[in-house]
Amino acid sequence: MSLLVLAAVLLGAPGAQAAPVTVTNGSQFTDTSGALVHAHGGGMLKVGAYYYWFGENRNADDTFRAVSVYRSTDLKTWEFRNDVLTQSSAAELGRAKIERPKVIYNSSTGQYVMWMHKENGDDYAEARAAVATSSTVDGGYTYRGSFRPLGAHMSRDITLFKDDDGTAYMASAARENADLNVYRLTADYTGVASLVQTLWPGSYREAPAMFKRNGVYFLVTSAATSWQPNQQKYATATSVTGAWSGLTNVGDSTGYGSQTAYVLPVQGSQATSYLYLGDRWAGAWNRPVDESRYVWLPLSFPSATTMSMSWYPQVSVDTATGVVAGVGSGSAYESLVARHSGKCADVPSSAKDDGTAIKQYACNGGWNQQWSELDLGNGYVNLIARHSGKCLDISDASTADGAAAVQWTCNGGTNQQWQAQAVGGGYVRWVARHSGKCLDVVSASTADGAAVKQYPCTGVTNQQWLRRAA
Template sequence: MRRHPPCPAALFAVLATLFASLLGGLGPAEASPSPVTVVNATQFTDPAGLPVHAHGGGVIKVDEYYYWFGEDRNPDNSFRYVSAYRSADLRTWEFRGHVLSQATDPELATANIERPKVMYNRATGQFVMWMHKEGSATDYGEARAAVAVSSTVDGDYSWRGSFRPLGHMSRDITTFVDTDGTGYMVSAANENADLHVYRLTADYTGIEARVQKLWAGQSREAPALFKRDGVYFLVTSGATGWSPNQQKYGTADSITGTWSPLRDLGDGRTYGSQTAFVLPVEGTSGVTTHLYMGDRWGNSMGGTVNDSQYIWLPLKFPTRTTLSMDYYPQIIISTENGTVRGIGDWNTLTAAHSGKCADAADWSVAEGAPLIQWTCAAGSVNQQLWFQGVGDGTVRIMLRHSGKCLAVQDASPDDGAAVVQTTCGDAPGQTWKSAQAGPTGMRLVAQHSGKCLDVADRSWSDGARLIQWTCNGGDNQKWRRSAL
């Protein structure tokens, strides 16, 4: 066969391809995501500035993107959409569509849909969504599981119907795909008294068998199941409506084997959140960090579901079968490295005269909530502070539980002005200078007024207000800072 020299157009195409390959990942679509900072107790916004409504949701990774599915409600808390978002770095979330809505099927016209979770079935090439279905946002009598499917991760999902698994009630729900490809669904059953674990059919759209009834009678909901180092972990919350409570977890070496008793995770309020999902963040070099994804429900703060905030925290494993979780107002995520870490160096601040700690009253996260003194308690994140240097020898003082900063209300210059928590920034009234006050104490002086952080009326009582007052050398203006 006679060989022809390449034509100029073909040669140009080859050279263009070679040049592009030499450039490698210089284009933004191919660049590895840089580490990002995620601020807790906030709502994410998409690039258009709109809130990300993915409450009670779950995440699945497909190729280089994470896809987040969750609840998007009407103002009266009734179901409107299951919305889908995607991100490469877990901070910047692009809206992809309302993949399930009231218009998807007549059964959904008046239904309430909660806690959607999406799985991928390698054998069928289908994405399968499981969710909790009720007749309305106020009547939880149906207690049904529901299924929808799609051939693309963020396409429209086709409704397959709802049912009670093997006749059992089914409310809060999660899914899990094991390393051998077996699919499982976990749901709260028997009026939330028990957790049932079901093995799914080969196509993940039906129930094959119930393989566990866990912690019977202990009233658990909000399950999240994951596997690490051959150990299965199941994280759940108590059943206290919208109010936060003590999360717990159990472990097993086999889903169908013997599970451990429940152990506590986080503090007694789980930092004001409830489990939605646990996401393995898998780095390219083999490092994996497990990310707790929780909802701080707006309903617990006088709002609605769509007012809810997100609480994301790294999980730690003291041993192969134990789990712990600390709170951080901010975390840094590197999806490239598979790392999630909290930010902050935490201290307590103890009044010299009373031995009580600076404390955010009632664990409040509200703007303008007052600061008080209260009996010091180990692990109370509303008594933990981060002294952030801002130059010229001054600091901002961040409260760990809320991520807000210690400030003199309205930057008042007056004696007796309340000390409160406010959104951290450059506003006057938030910066403080420390001055030595005896061998073990210090004074904290508000930069704008030159007045001292003070316990009102030299009180020894729990609940006494923190104020600013003209510095006078009193022990109620002396503080001991202790690192955690």
């Protein structure tokens, strides 16, 4: 064995750089074992070559199960590492709600410090911050307790920010979400040293995420509308403790169906990009939090103090170079408009039940007429109803002519997979994978309430659909 080979064996070969990946928006991640990733409302921390993703892992009744942590080198391939905080970590966590865990590292104490929003398991009356620490990023965290900052301030949605000089800050929604307070943390990051300022009193902002770019501080927040998505806004400052600008809209009026969780700097050999990490909360369609999906979008900066965010169905991420870019086009949600009638594919009465038959009705902008396309990477998509989170489905996976199009819980079946085939004029026909048949308005009816079913594709206009941005 040569000396060069021996040295490589003894010292270890250098770690391979992560290859570029593509992340599909509106999807749920799975880890390397095939299990769903539960990192909702979470944050990320890079340690060495790995990004560690901490987030909420809830029970079916939305109470606290664990803070779970996963790691990845490429931001797509996630390895489950540990449930770093669980119901058994402390007596007060036995029945609780733990939301928006964020972790920073204190180089002076050698401790990883987690802050989170803590409530009892029944309501939101406690409005407390909670702290836990660990000597390893993905080991078990020791719960240090919960409290109201400075003994006086309510604390709900929460974020952490560590500045270049090591000073750490916590921002959280206060006074029944009417205010957003920014606090400076103690030197060990486990307590609140002082209230820096109250931002935009009475504006009802939550879901804060703070980051710094080229000396400018950005703070992204959402309005307080429970599980329903709303307009995300941002502000800037030249100092965390200084004057912050007024709030400016970013993205569309619903954050493309999501709420801010975190903004991740992706630093590589060519660039530092900033990636918006959002949650598309399943609570918006009355489902448990663990069924929520993720929306990740690249942020762009027209100037030093302005920011924009556009919709892309997919995002390309290259952690080696730091280049993050949107992939594809279209809208976060679209109405499906029948060519022959000008009417929309509709889930009647905004029903959320499995098996509700799809019909056509005059287009009215309702969420029960809006669909998101989830690219499955195989030439097909799921069409997901915005109001219910359920998939456009051919009932019972029937291959028969006239089988009903319905909504059903998304389950991966080929009867929920659709291919858009262009037919000219901006129209497509939707072809069901399991049957090869087309989505059809029965008898070419132009009436409200006409049924939508599958029939052999024939080129008729009642099988042609316009995808109209919602």
